[in-house]
Amino acid sequence: MPALTVGILVVSTTASQHLTVDTSTSALTEVFEHVNGESQAAQWEVKETTIVCDDIEKIQATVKKWADEEKLNLIVTTGGTGFAVKDVTPEAVRPLLQKEAPGLVHAMLSGSLEITPFAMMSRPVAGVRNQSVIITVPGSPKGAKETLGFIVRTVPHACIQAAGMESSRKLHQGGTKQLEKTHGITEKAGHFHISHSPSGHAEHGHNHHSHGCGHSHGHQGPKRHQTVPRANDLNAAVTRRHRESPYPMIPVGEAHNLISQHTPVLSVQQKDVNADLIGYVLAEDITAPEAVPAFRASIVDGYAVIHTDGPGVYPVVAVSHAAPGAVPQLKPGQIARITTGAPLPPGATAVIMVEETAIKTMTADDKEEKEVEIFATGIAENDNVREAGSDVEAGTVILKAGTAITSSGGEIGLLASVGVSSVRVFRKPVVGVLSTGDELVDHNNPRSLEHGEIRDSNRPTLLSAIQAQGFTAVDLGIAADKSENLSSDLTRDANCDVIITTGGVSMGELDLLKPTIEQSLKGTIHFGRVAMKPGKPTTFATFPSTNAKQGDLDKLIFALPGNPASALVTFYLFVLPSLRKSAGYVEYHLPRVRVVAGNDLRIDPRPEYHRVFVKMQNDGRLAAFSTGGQRSSRIGSAAQANGVACLPAKSEVGEKREKFGYIPKGETVTAVLWGQIGGLSGLM
Ligand SMILES: Nc1nc2c(c(=O)[nH]1)N[C@H]1C(S)=C(S)[C@@H](COP(=O)(O)OP(=O)(O)OC[C@H]3O[C@@H](n4cnc5c(N)ncnc54)[C@H](O)[C@@H]3O)O[C@H]1N2
Ligand code: MOO
Ligand SMILES: [Mg+2]
Numbered sequence: 001m002p003a004l005t006v007g008i009l010v011v012s013t014t015a016s017q018h019l020t021v022d023t024s025t026s027a028l029t030e031v032f033e034h035v036n037g038e039s040q041a042a043q044w045e046v047k048e049t050t051i052v053c054d055d056i057e058k059i060q061a062t063v064k065k066w067a068d069e070e071k072l073n074l075i076v077t078t079g080g081t082g083f084a085v086k087d088v089t090p091e092a093v094r095p096l097l098q099k100e101a102p103g104l105v106h107a108m109l110s111g112s113l114e115i116t117p118f119a120m121m122s123r124p125v126a127g128v129r130n131q132s133v134i135i136t137v138p139g140s141p142k143g144a145k146e147t148l149g150f151i152v153r154t155v156p157h158a159c160i161q162a163a164g165m166e167s168s169r170k171l172h173q174g175g176t177k178q179l180e181k182t183h184g185i186t187e188k189a190g191h192f193h194i195s196h197s198p199s200g201h202a203e204h205g206h207n208h209h210s211h212g213c214g215h216s217h218g219h220q221g222p223k224r225h226q227t228v229p230r231a232n233d234l235n236a237a238v239t240r241r242h243r244e245s246p247y248p249m250i251p252v253g254e255a256h257n258l259i260s261q262h263t264p265v266l267s268v269q270q271k272d273v274n275a276d277l278i279g280y281v282l283a284e285d286i287t288a289p290e291a292v293p294a295f296r297a298s299i300v301d302g303y304a305v306i307h308t309d310g311p312g313v314y315p316v317v318a319v320s321h322a323a324p325g326a327v328p329q330l331k332p333g334q335i336a337r338i339t340t341g342a343p344l345p346p347g348a349t350a351v352i353m354v355e356e357t358a359i360k361t362m363t364a365d366d367k368e369e370k371e372v373e374i375f376a377t378g379i380a381e382n383d384n385v386r387e388a389g390s391d392v393e394a395g396t397v398i399l400k401a402g403t404a405i406t407s408s409g410g411e412i413g414l415l416a417s418v419g420v421s422s423v424r425v426f427r428k429p430v431v432g433v434l435s436t437g438d439e440l441v442d443h444n445n446p447r448s449l450e451h452g453e454i455r456d457s458n459r460p461t462l463l464s465a466i467q468a469q470g471f472t473a474v475d476l477g478i479a480a481d482k483s484e485n486l487s488s489d490l491t492r493d494a495n496c497d498v499i500i501t502t503g504g505v506s507m508g509e510l511d512l513l514k515p516t517i518e519q520s521l522k523g524t525i526h527f528g529r530v531a532m533k534p535g536k537p538t539t540f541a542t543f544p545s546t547n548a549k550q551g552d553l554d555k556l557i558f559a560l561p562g563n564p565a566s567a568l569v570t571f572y573l574f575v576l577p578s579l580r581k582s583a584g585y586v587e588y589h590l591p592r593v594r595v596v597a598g599n600d601l602r603i604d605p606r607p608e609y610h611r612v613f614v615k616m617q618n619d620g621r622l623a624a625f626s627t628g629g630q631r632s633s634r635i636g637s638a639a640q641a642n643g644v645a646c647l648p649a650k651s652e653v654g655e656k657r658e659k660f661g662y663i664p665k666g667e668t669v670t671a672v673l674w675g676q677i678g679g680l681s682g683l684m
Helices: 013-017 024-036 056-069 089-096 102-115 117-121 141-151 155-163 168-183 252-262 410-417 458-468 483-490 513-520 564-582 655-660
Strands: 004-011 044-052 074-078 126-129 132-137 185-188 191-194 268-272 302-305 312-320 335-338 350-353 357-362 369-374 397-399 422-426 430-436 472-479 498-502 524-527 539-543 555-560 592-597 608-616 622-626 643-647 668-673
Touching: 004 024, 004 056, 004 155, 013 044, 024 044, 024 074, 024 141, 044 056, 056 074, 056 089, 056 126, 056 132, 089 126, 089 132, 102 117, 102 126, 102 132, 102 141, 132 141, 132 155, 141 252, 252 524, 252 539, 252 564, 302 312, 302 369, 335 369, 397 410, 430 458, 430 483, 458 472, 458 498, 458 564, 472 483, 483 498, 483 513, 498 564, 513 524, 513 539, 513 555, 555 564, 564 608, 564 643, 592 608, 592 643, 608 668, 622 643, 622 668
Parallel strands: 004 044, 004 074, 074 132, 312 335, 430 472, 430 498, 498 555, 592 622
Antiparallel strands: 126 132, 185 191, 268 422, 302 335, 302 350, 312 369, 357 369, 524 539, 539 555, 592 668, 608 622, 608 643, 643 668
C-alpha cells in the first residue's frame, strides 16, 4: 500500500496555551508507527499535527484546511468529545462530514467500553469529507491511543476508498484478501461479512451494526468476537467436535493489542534497595534526601590552596583525609594536604595535584612535609573541587516513576548514594508454568522412554526464561489431558497472577485447554489463533481470581502451543511484554532493529518469526543468521538465538518473491531481539 497521510488535531485549551503539556500527539503518532512496523500493515505518514483550543471555528478551520486543501487521508481529532460545557469537537466536526461512518463510531465505542464503562462518556463522530476520513477520539492520551488502536488496521481500506485512489481496486482487493485470511471477513457488494462460524450459522457481519437498535446481540463466547461459538463442549463425543477452528485467525498486532488491554498494572509495594530490587519499576518519583557530595570535596590527591596565592613555597598547616571530622580554616599563604574525596578546609578555593608540587622542607622526624612548593600556574577558583550537591542536589528528583531498576547497578548505586533504603515499586507478576500432555515425562526422570512418550522440555525452558527475565516462576508440573486435571492444576497455586500452559490448544480431541478455560474456570478467551508461524494456536484468556490478595484482578492465561519452538517464541513475543506491562514497564515490548539477512530466509504462507542470531558486521550493520531448520518441534532452532527475524507472509512479498520462496541474503528485514546482540570480538 502507498503511505496514507494523517493529520493529528489536538483539541485542548490547556495544551494550546502550554504546548509542553501535549502528550496526545506523540501517543497517537506511536500507534501509527507501531502499525508501520507490522510488515503486512498499511504504512502511515503523520504529515500534520497541531493544537487548537476548544473552539468550534478553530477546529473547523483546521479540519477544512486538511481535508479540502491538503487532502490528508485520515484526520484524527483528540479531545473535546466529553460532556463538559467546553466540549464541542463533535459539534464542530459533524457539520463538516459529507458522509457519516457509524461503523467506525461503533468500533471505537464498543472496543473502549470493554476497557472502561467511562467510554460511554465519549461522544465520537466519524465520517468522510471530500477524500478524507475523519475520526474523533477522546482527549486522554491513553484513551486516544486505545480508541485509535481499534480501527487503525481496518481504516486504511476506508481511506483508500474515500480517496478514490487510482489503484484502489487492486489495493482494496489485496487488503481484503488479507482481512479475509486473518479475520474470516469477506466483502460482498460493499458489505463485510464475518464468517467466524465453520458451521455457517453465525453469518452476522455488518448487519451486526446496521440493525440500528444500538445494542449488540447476546452471542455466547469470547467477548470481543461475539460471533465466535464456544469451544468444544467438554462432554461431547469426538464426533461432535469442531472440524475447523471456531477462533478467528487474528494478526499479531491485534493479539498484542488484546493482551495489552487485558493486562493490568499490578499494585504498589515497598521494597528494600538491594540486589533483589533489580527488574522492578518505580511507582514514585524518588527525591534525594541528601546531597552528593554533602560537603565541598577534593577531586584529586594533593594540596588544598587559596587559588589567588599562585605558585611558590607554602607551609603545610593541616591534613584532610577522606574521613569524618572537622578540618581547620586555611589562611592566605597556607596550604593543606588533602586526599581525593576529603572535605576542603574552610577558606580553601582549589586543589593542586601532588604531581604538580615538590617537598621543600620536612618535619624534624622526616615523616611529613613542612613546606611544599607549588608549581602549577593559572589556577582557577574551584579547580579540582566538587561543590556540595554538585553530583546530586538534595530535594531533586533523581529517578522518575516508571524507571526500571536495571541489573547494571546504576540505579541501585544512585539510590544508595543519597541514602534511600527502600522505594515504592509495582509488584511483579508471579508466573505459573504448566505442561499438559499424557505423553510427557520429566526431563530428569532417569528411566528410558516408552513408545509414544517424550521429554517435557517446555517447562524447564519457560521456567528458566521467566526467571532470567526477573520474574518469579512457579512450577505447576505436568497435567494429564483430562479437563478435571487441567482445571485443578490451573487453579492450584492461588498466588500466580499469570499462568502459562503449553500444549492442548489446537484441533485434537485431547486439546482441552480452551473448553476447560471457558467452561470450568468461567474464563474469557480473547483470542484462540494468531496468523503467525510458529504459534498459530496461541491462546490468550482471563479468568476470575479467587485470591483476595489479588483484589478483583483477573488472572491471565497464555495457553501456548505444545511445539517447543512455538512455545518459546510466543513466550517472548506475547507473554514477556505482558509480564513487563504488569510490572509497570512503560516500554514493555521487545526492541526491534533493522537487520540484513545473513542467509536466504524461506518464507511461509503465514508471517514467520525465524529464529536468528543477530550480530554486528564489519561494515557496522547488523546481520541476522538463521539457526537452521525452523520446524516448530525443533527447540534447537532457539538454541543460541537472540531473537527472530520477522518475515512477511508469502502473499505479501510480491509475485516474483512469492515464486522465489525466500527473502534473499542481503535483504533488510526487521528483527525482534530477546537476547544480547553479538558484537565484533576484540578490544575497543
Ligand atoms: N488439524 C490441525 N492440527 C494441528 C494444527 C491445526 O491448525 N490443525 N495446528 C498445528 C500447530 S501449528 C501446532 S503449533 C500444534 C499445536 O498443538 P497443541 O498446542 O495442541 O499441542 P499438543 O497437541 O499438545 O502438542 C503438540 C506437540 O508438542 C509436543 N509437546 C507438547 N508439550 C510438550 C512439552 N512440554 N515439551 C515438549 N514437547 C511438547 C507434543 O508432544 C506434540 O508433538 O498443533 C498442530 N496441529
Ligand atoms: O503454529 Mo505451529 O506453532 O507452526 O507449529
Ligand atoms: Mg494438539
